[in-house]
Amino acid sequence: MKISYDWLKSYVPEIPDAEKLGDIITYHLAEVETIEKLENGDSVLDIKILPNRAHDLLSHQGMAREVSSLLNIKYNDPTPVYKVPTSSKTELQAEVQTDKCRRYVARIVRGVTVKPSPDWVVKHLESMGQRSINNIVDATNILMFDCGQPSHVYDLDKVKDSKIFIKTSPGGEKISLLGGVEKELEKDMIAIYDVDGHPICTGIKGGVLAELSDNTKNIILQIDNFDPVAVRKMSLKLGIRTEGGKRFENDLSPELSSYGMLELSALIAEMCPEATFEDIVDVYPVKQVERKLSFSAVRVSQILGLDVSVAQIEDILKRYNIAYTENAGSFEIVVPAMRLDLVMEEDMAEEIGRVMGYDKLDTKLPQVNFIPKQNETYAKISWARNKLLADGYSEVMTYSFADSGEVEVMQSASDKKFLRTNISDGLKQSIKLNQANAPLLGTENIKIFEIGTVFAKGAEEIHVCFGDKKNVTEVSLADFCKDMPSDFSLEPTNYNTETKFTMWPLYPFIARDVAVWVPSEVESSEVAEVIKENAGDMVMRGPELFDEFKKEGKTSYAFRIVFQSYERTLTDIEVNEIMDAVTAKLKEKNWQVR
Amino acid sequence: MNSEEKTAEKKSGRIHPLSLLADEAYQAFSEMGFEVALGPELESEWYNFDVLNVAKDHPARDMQDTFWIKGSEGDAHNKKVLRTHTTSVTARATEKGAKEGRMPSAFISIGKVFRNEATDATHEMQFFQIDGSMIGTVEDGVSLANMKAVLTKFYKKMLGENTEIEFRPSFFPFTEPSIEVFAKFKGKWLEMMGGGMTNPAVIRNMGLDPNKVQGFCFGGGLDRIAMVKWGVPDVRLFYQGDLRLNQF
Numbered sequence: 001m002k003i004s005y006d007w008l009k010s011y012v013p014e015i016p017d018a019e020k021l022g023d024i025i026t027y028h029l030a031e032v033e034t035i036e037k038l039e040n041g042d043s044v045l046d047i048k049i050l051p052n053r054a055h056d057l058l059s060h061q062g063m064a065r066e067v068s069s070l071l072n073i074k075y076n077d078p079t080p081v082y083k084v085p086t087s088s089k090t091e092l093q094a095e096v097q098t099d100k101c102r103r104y105v106a107r108i109v110r111g112v113t114v115k116p117s118p119d120w121v122v123k124h125l126e127s128m129g130q131r132s133i134n135n136i137v138d139a140t141n142i143l144m145f146d147c148g149q150p151s152h153v154y155d156l157d158k159v160k161d162s163k164i165f166i167k168t169s170p171g172g173e174k175i176s177l178l179g180g181v182e183k184e185l186e187k188d189m190i191a192i193y194d195v196d197g198h199p200i201c202t203g204i205k206g207g208v209l210a211e212l213s214d215n216t217k218n219i220i221l222q223i224d225n226f227d228p229v230a231v232r233k234m235s236l237k238l239g240i241r242t243e244g245g246k247r248f249e250n251d252l253s254p255e256l257s258s259y260g261m262l263e264l265s266a267l268i269a270e271m272c273p274e275a276t277f278e279d280i281v282d283v284y285p286v287k288q289v290e291r292k293l294s295f296s297a298v299r300v301s302q303i304l305g306l307d308v309s310v311a312q313i314e315d316i317l318k319r320y321n322i323a324y325t326e327n328a329g330s331f332e333i334v335v336p337a338m339r340l341d342l343v344m345e346e347d348m349a350e351e352i353g354r355v356m357g358y359d360k361l362d363t364k365l366p367q368v369n370f371i372p373k374q375n376e377t378y379a380k381i382s383w384a385r386n387k388l389l390a391d392g393y394s395e396v397m398t399y400s401f402a403d404s405g406e407v408e409v410m411q412s413a414s415d416k417k418f419l420r421t422n423i424s425d426g427l428k429q430s431i432k433l434n435q436a437n438a439p440l441l442g443t444e445n446i447k448i449f450e451i452g453t454v455f456a457k458g459a460e461e462i463h464v465c466f467g468d469k470k471n472v473t474e475v476s477l478a479d480f481c482k483d484m485p486s487d488f489s490l491e492p493t494n495y496n497t498e499t500k501f502t503m504w505p506l507y508p509f510i511a512r513d514v515a516v517w518v519p520s521e522v523e524s525s526e527v528a529e530v531i532k533e534n535a536g537d538m539v540m541r542g543p544e545l546f547d548e549f550k551k552e553g554k555t556s557y558a559f560r561i562v563f564q565s566y567e568r569t570l571t572d573i574e575v576n577e578i579m580d581a582v583t584a585k586l587k588e589k590n591w592q593v594r
Numbered sequence: 595m596n597s598e599e600k601t602a603e604k605k606s607g608r609i610h611p612l613s614l615l616a617d618e619a620y621q622a623f624s625e626m627g628f629e630v631a632l633g634p635e636l637e638s639e640w641y642n643f644d645v646l647n648v649a650k651d652h653p654a655r656d657m658q659d660t661f662w663i664k665g666s667e668g669d670a671h672n673k674k675v676l677r678t679h680t681t682s683v684t685a686r687a688t689e690k691g692a693k694e695g696r697m698p699s700a701f702i703s704i705g706k707v708f709r710n711e712a713t714d715a716t717h718e719m720q721f722f723q724i725d726g727s728m729i730g731t732v733e734d735g736v737s738l739a740n741m742k743a744v745l746t747k748f749y750k751k752m753l754g755e756n757t758e759i760e761f762r763p764s765f766f767p768f769t770e771p772s773i774e775v776f777a778k779f780k781g782k783w784l785e786m787m788g789g790g791m792t793n794p795a796v797i798r799n800m801g802l803d804p805n806k807v808q809g810f811c812f813g814g815g816l817d818r819i820a821m822v823k824w825g826v827p828d829v830r831l832f833y834q835g836d837l838r839l840n841q842f
Contacts, residue, residue, distance in 0.1 A: 027762060050764065344770070378620070392607050501841055
């Protein structure tokens with residue numbers, strides 16, 4: 001959620017600077033991903049609001065209340081500032097015919113002028129990355145980013161008889177949505193209908209039937225609240241993601257609707273002082289019940305592993321304006337309507353823990369009376385691995401997916417939809433790959449193994465697979481470990497892991513051999529030195545002595561040098577030139593290059 | 595390199611870096627009283643999702659994110675997925691342990707997990723996850739502070755004595771409170787794991803009474819530790835079968 005620093009500050013004037021505020025939010029609430037300084041002078045904090053707070057924090061007022069409580073600084077409640085003219089009797093009728101609509105609040109406003117928005121509205125929307133459209137549409141967007149409540153405005157004169165029906169679609173109806181997209185409603189999707197049964201708008205996006213125009217004079221303000229699961233399904237099926245839909249999906253409290261209507265009315269009254277307001281129609285079939293929650297200071301302390309006093313808890317509850325009673329360390333609170341996340345004692349432990357800060361937790365190792373046993377499968381895997389390593393096999397891991405097999409996944413981001421029935425196929429590929437790199441690895445005979453799971457219909461089994469270019473063997477882990485001593489016990493191994501990983505070049509290598517006859521008193525290292533000095537900086541491996549023999553008072557040394565670049569593919573020509581230079585230098589020593 | 599070293603190198607093979615890291619991690623947790631737990635890679639919907647209090651309509655259950663197995667139908671115990679974490683393994687171990695009267699208990703599980711996603715330098719369809727769980731009676735008082743101590747010791751062992759860790763607020767269906775674990779490595783805070791106090795719903799799903807037992811659980815990528823510790827630039831390198839990876 002993007003939060004405008006200036007917008008937030010209008011509610012909580014004492015907030016620290018954006019950077020500092022960002023840190024406080026990250027450590028006590030949710031991760032601040034970025035803080036962007038805008039050209040208009042504002043800063044925007046992009047906050048990854050956690051799913052359990054998305055119902056009350058996807059808004060500036062929500063964040064402002066949270067930050068004010070967290071930092072114990074003043075929150076300027078805007079409610080008393082909102083001025084809506086006295087309303088008159090209305091002809092508007094709304095009927096809710098589905099329990100997927102939890103509340104529907106609407107009113108008629110007459111005599112509005114559709115025109116550009118005032119500067120403050122344009123700036124606020126700009127900070128949200130939104131374009132200003134006109135004063136009426138902007139008011140609905142401001143409302144959503146301000147208090148989190150989605151809303152719609154229709155042209156009253158396009159709604160027959162001022163009658164509205166909220167129900168689920170029987171399926172198959174076509175609707176043109178704002179922005180010109182045509183969609184077909186499926187059964188059980190939430191929509192708003194006129195008296196003739198034409199859908200005016202869906203639960204997540206408005207339609208063109210009663211769309212505002214520049215000439216619109218009379219409007220219907222609509223504040224709704226829909227079932228989160230129904231909205232999510234609908235949104236997925238229609239392939240439409242809207243800011244409003246996102247808020248419904250996160251279980252918005254229907255208690256917010258009346259506030260939303262107050263704020264939206266006030267915004268329109270401010271922008272269209274000439275408008276007249278009619279009475280609010282409020283359909284709220286099942287009122288959200290007030291919940292109570294009990295917890296104790298002792299349990300909260302036990303969960304956190306931190307001694308939290310009654311006074312500390314009382315302080316937090318007061319800051320968060322949570323009504324409570326306390327008796328000998330046992331608390332009962334009245335859960336604020338917007339705090340749907342506070343359900344059980346553990347939720348209060350989290351609330352208290354995060355407000356105090358998890359840096360307050362002492363790091364004390366647990367003392368529990370548990371006697372661990374050796375895991376026999378892991379013992380076998382370790383034994384098998386160590387045996388193969390000792391026998392000169394190196395370990396690889398290949399993919400569990402294959403082109404064919406007995407177990408298939410329903411859907412995959414890759415073209416391999418089956419689980420492997422053996423490791424051998426992957427291991428053979430790996431042998432081929434490594435055999436091609438043999439000069440780089442400094443060995444002619446690649447020996448590798450993998451220990452992993454293979455999948456047959458209805459069963460999975462751990463296999464051990466090992467081999468070289470001639471032969472690959474695959475057996476079950478159990479079979480491989482037939483000779484494992486029955487009293488085998490895992491011993492700690494000390495690994496040298498300080499080494500830094502070196503990425504290899506992604507360009508092909510070129511290997512060259514050079515053999516030299518030298519007087520028998522000349523050591524191989526002396527020859528290697530001359531080669532090294534003249535082979536340039538593209539040497540990836542070597543010079544490595546791979547052959548040596550003596551004849552008639554002379555020694556023949558054969559070296560292998562592997563060239564490879566991190567930046568490009570080397571050519572034969574340039575490597576030939578390097579080797580010519582090396583040969584020339586060796587000859588200068590009066591050594592005979594074969 | 596002298597010829598003696600050359601013979602030694604020829605004699606013994608080289609371990610895969612993730613096996614090395616897993617073994618080191620197991621050793622670190624064993625020293626703190628954890629028992630190694632292993633479990634199936636093909637997991638039931640029940641242990642992969644339901645036990646962990648993942649809502650029926652949670653997006654993690656979507657086919658776009660999870661590999662569901664064709665032809666596995668019926669209830670949550672029969673429907674199969676490729677496990678998306680190894681929390682399923684520690685949950686199985688804790689449940690089994692409790693039935694055998696092993697309470698308190700502490701399990702650590704490292705294993706291959708699967709996510710149906712497009713691969714890039716930091717995402718793979720298969721990778722290794724490390725998951726741990728410690729649970730005890732309310733009197734044992736296994737707490738969030740205990741988890742911080744355990745993970746501090748673990749990351750010091752894995753990334754060096756100077757490593758610091760911190761908890762930041764988070765949310766997971768299987769924990770309450772939930773936290774994100776960050777480790778400070780070479781002056782930078784890096785996100786390493788998620789965890790928290792095991793949600794009472796999870797405790798209930800494992801057949802235990804949340805009024806009587808409490809504990810913590812955590813989980814995160816092993817590949818991630820390898821990439822941070824050694825500077826391996828691309829997660830896909832671990833599964834290419836290329837021996838140039840085996841540098842340790």
